[in-house]
Amino acid sequence: MPPEPEGLAVADPPVHEAAPPDPVEETVLALTRVWSDVRLYPVTHPVIAERLAEAQTLLESALDGRPALTIKNVDGDLVYGARRLFRSRPRPAGLIAALNRLSIGCVTLTRGATAEELSSLCRALAEDSGDLSDSAAVRRYLEEHAAQHVEVDGLMLRPDDEPAEQLPVMQLYDSTMDVARQVMQSARLGQRMDVAGAQSVTSKMVAEMTQHPSTALGLASLRGHDEYTFAHSVHAALLCLAFGDFLGMNEEELTHLGTAAMLHDVGKAAVPIEVLRKPAKLSEVEWDQMTRHPWQGALMLLEYENLPPIVPLVAFEHHIGCSYSGYPKVAHRRELSLPSLIVSLADVYDALTTHRPYRPPLSPDQAVAEIMKMADTQLDPRLVGWFRDMLGVYPPGTCVVLSSGELAVVCQTNHDQPERPEVVIVTDAAGAPLQRPSDADLAATGDGRPGRTIVRAVPAVEAGLDPFQVMAAWVERHHLPAKT
């Protein structure tokens, strides 16, 4: 019998050339259609019911296991997490104008939102009577209509000392995603891959890290990406950059490592999609197809003369495993390259913390515990230990309960005091969400009194939190462009 299917393998990008529909954008567009139609038809009209059913279905798909979906209205841009929506298609200008008219900066849709609740939201946004003049009035309207799964908040004001344009690192993150997406699409279509683009965005990320060392780990902790290989590869690359920096690599070494991580799975372009996405055990034939992707990737990358030799080598070695128990099987064992061992580790960690159709994502601290079990067999034990040291007791993205009773998300590790990382507090002691989450350094002593401590980590689902949203906002606040 073949071994177990590659449990940590990630799904790959679609075979068609166009990008797949974005479920969050699709949900916004469906709500826009409802919003538009409730201004034309009575609420009982069949077309409204049809539109609402469509919006509800798309919302469930966009939630993808998360407890809530928050869409921000930032200066007329709709933003989900770290991502600006409608970058490559027309934005719903009418709906955005309605949000601006009512000074709404944030709409949160929670899992379980009914058609009636979505209808209430759209009717409130479409209300032109003058009764609803601002976000507070809309909130009251929603409360009166028992729409507890729908929330709106006012426009988020930027502190005076922050520049209006504060998303350059997010633009770099988006560019990196775009390059990775194009690379995988080209690989599938047998076209020339933009490997120079992959090197370029990696180099820019390394340069960003010289100004803000925590950039890569902060971005790698964003847990909203989909299941496509390109997104997984980007996150694996970010983890590698953070870890390489932690290990003391120089800029050139980091750029080579990051590029290798970005391109390590291009061989999956040669594996049938139904095999990559199969949630059950692979047949012998399918397993054979899957286990070819390392050397197929290496062969593809060897076509590019300007790539550092380590890049195809990492593609070839990333599943061999430190005890050679993985694949492909090699006739003559020799020491695996350090970048290959690092990419293997980042590959596994990111896969564990990613949502799959057949299992929820592990929290960062759970994923660290899992990779500890793989030390010696699959993963290099020294690297696993150092990786754990880098992430700390509570890795970025972990939801924690504080001694004060407040709920928080860890955003930055404190290597001197691992039990006291920097966090963003998101609820009060009674569990009520804060209107404006606040940053807290648990190592700071302030007025000399003992500060808050972490009582325990808690799964995001149990906490009813989307750490991705919190992390994205934190990265935006803390990674402003370097002053030139």
Ligand SMILES: [Fe+2]
């Ligand atoms: Fe792989």
